[in-house]
Amino acid sequence: MARTTGSHSDITGPRVRSAALRLFARGGYAAVSMRAIAREVGVQAGALYNYTPDKQSLLFDLMRGHMDELLESVPKRGGTPLDQLQEFVAFHIRFHADRPDEVFIAYMELRNLSPENFAEIEGLRRAYEDRLEAILRAGVKSGDFAVADTKIGTLAIIAMLTGVNTWFRREGRLSLDEVVAQYWDMVRKAVLA
Amino acid sequence: MARTTGSHSDITGPRVRSAALRLFARGGYAAVSMRAIAREVGVQAGALYNYTPDKQSLLFDLMRGHMDELLESVPKRGGTPLDQLQEFVAFHIRFHADRPDEVFIAYMELRNLSPENFAEIEGLRRAYEDRLEAILRAGVKSGDFAVADTKIGTLAIIAMLTGVNTWFRREGRLSLDEVVAQYWDMVRKAVLA
DNA sequence: GTCTATACGTGGATAGAC
DNA sequence: GTCTATCCACGTATAGAC
Numbered sequence: 152m153a154r155t156t157g158s159h160s161d162i163t164g165p166r167v168r169s170a171a172l173r174l175f176a177r178g179g180y181a182a183v184s185m186r187a188i189a190r191e192v193g194v195q196a197g198a199l200y201n202y203t204p205d206k207q208s209l210l211f212d213l214m215r216g217h218m219d220e221l222l223e224s225v226p227k228r229g230g231t232p233l234d235q236l237q238e239f240v241a242f243h244i245r246f247h248a249d250r251p252d253e254v255f256i257a258y259m260e261l262r263n264l265s266p267e268n269f270a271e272i273e274g275l276r277r278a279y280e281d282r283l284e285a286i287l288r289a290g291v292k293s294g295d296f297a298v299a300d301t302k303i304g305t306l307a308i309i310a311m312l313t314g315v316n317t318w319f320r321r322e323g324r325l326s327l328d329e330v331v332a333q334y335w336d337m338v339r340k341a342v343l344a
Numbered sequence: 345m346a347r348t349t350g351s352h353s354d355i356t357g358p359r360v361r362s363a364a365l366r367l368f369a370r371g372g373y374a375a376v377s378m379r380a381i382a383r384e385v386g387v388q389a390g391a392l393y394n395y396t397p398d399k400q401s402l403l404f405d406l407m408r409g410h411m412d413e414l415l416e417s418v419p420k421r422g423g424t425p426l427d428q429l430q431e432f433v434a435f436h437i438r439f440h441a442d443r444p445d446e447v448f449i450a451y452m453e454l455r456n457l458s459p460e461n462f463a464e465i466e467g468l469r470r471a472y473e474d475r476l477e478a479i480l481r482a483g484v485k486s487g488d489f490a491v492a493d494t495k496i497g498t499l500a501i502i503a504m505l506t507g508v509n510t511w512f513r514r515e516g517r518l519s520l521d522e523v524v525a526q527y528w529d530m531v532r533k534a535v536l537a
Numbered sequence: 538g539t540c541t542a543t544a545c546g547t548g549g550a551t552a553g554a555c
Numbered sequence: 556g557t558c559t560a561t562c563c564a565c566g567t568a569t570a571g572a573c
Contacts, residue, residue: 159556177455181374184547184548186547186548194556195558195559197550197552197558198557200550201556201557206549262371262372263372299526300526303526303527304530306510307504307507307530309507310506310510311500311501311503311507313503329493333493333500336492337497337500338534340534340535341530341531341534342533352538377565377567378567387538388539389567390540390569390570393568393569394539398567399567
């Protein structure tokens with residue numbers, strides 16, 4: 152995908168991020184070279200450094216952008232604990248199903264972050280988990296839910312929901328509505344008193 | 345860890361596998377060099393090739409060994425569907441908690457397998473899932489369980505259980521017995537009619 | 538069976554011309 | 556802003572001495 156010389160700062164930046172996202176998700180951060188990213192964008196490797204100081208920042212920006220969007224999008228509190236939980240389950244599955252590459256990177260490439268960058272991403276992930284745990288605690292307090300340890304319950308539910316991404320395909324046997332319905336059924340029964 | 349020249353075939357082989365396991369789990373297959381493995385074992389890089397034809401085989405052997413052991417260890421059928429499910433849940437959590445490095449590699453490094461090796465590991469993983477799905481189907485048939493789609497139920501339960509490995513630490517707040525008890529409580533409620 | 542030495546490719550990142 | 560050219564470190568794997 153050769154390109155001619157010229158100025159394209161406004162469009163090349165997003166293209167670099169997009170190419171890195173796709174390639175990191177497919178091959179893994181460590182296995183993807185800056186040259187491969189440049190080839191995908193249609194520039195030479197040296198030109199990438201107009202848009203990122205280094206490869207590590209490219210990974211970190213993708214992960215932070217994803218986590219920021221997740222935290223901005225998660226439903227705010229409202230309604231009964233059961234209503235809130237249902238809303239959370241549907242939101243989590245749909246949000247993640249829409250962004251398979253971002254989700255894959257956010258889970259698989261944590262160990263390739265520098266210690267400082269890892270700490271920041273970990274904090275955002277914790278903040279997201281806290282949203283769900285607050286719902287479970289409210290439900291336990293109101294007597295609607297029976298969850299022995301809300302922290303474990305939180306991690307168990309998130310692991311179960313995120314697992315959808317490992318197998319769900321839009322062309323597959325089941326619609327996303329059906330998937331959401333069954334997961335909600337399982338989660339609901341698992342936490343109800 | 346310098347070593348003197350000599351013959352150590354009987355002990356070096358297992359040490360190579362053990363070092364590769366630990367380093368792959370910590371840093372990721374792509375980021376770990378043969379030199380790093382050799383350093384951990386205490387030999388020069390060239391000597392590794394007496395024990396493995398290449399790096400890919402090292403990864404594949406670790407994963408196949410893990411999956412073989414998993415399939416040999418999984419409880420065979422017996423008792424009511426509810427009893428079988430309880431046994432499966434306890435087995436899965438304990439087996440995986442005992443082998444954090446193997447489990448981490450088996451889930452994270454699938455994409456670094458050659459296509460042929462990937463197909464073989466995928467087949468073993470599928471066989472393991474089939475064990476659980478058979479239990480769910482038996483429970484649905486007997487009327488004990490209410491699971492809309494046993495394939496989804498299988499994947500949801502396995503994802504939930506395997507997630508324990510991302511946070512459980514033996515020195516932590518909860519004993520493995522307590523963890524098993526709460527997960528069994530959630531799984532049981534989730535599938536019961 | 539392990540060593541040293543090396544072939545050969547590729548990695549991230551930078552310099553300077555245009 | 557992008558290009559070409561390059562630096563230098565490191566990767567897997569092999570050859571041949573001991």
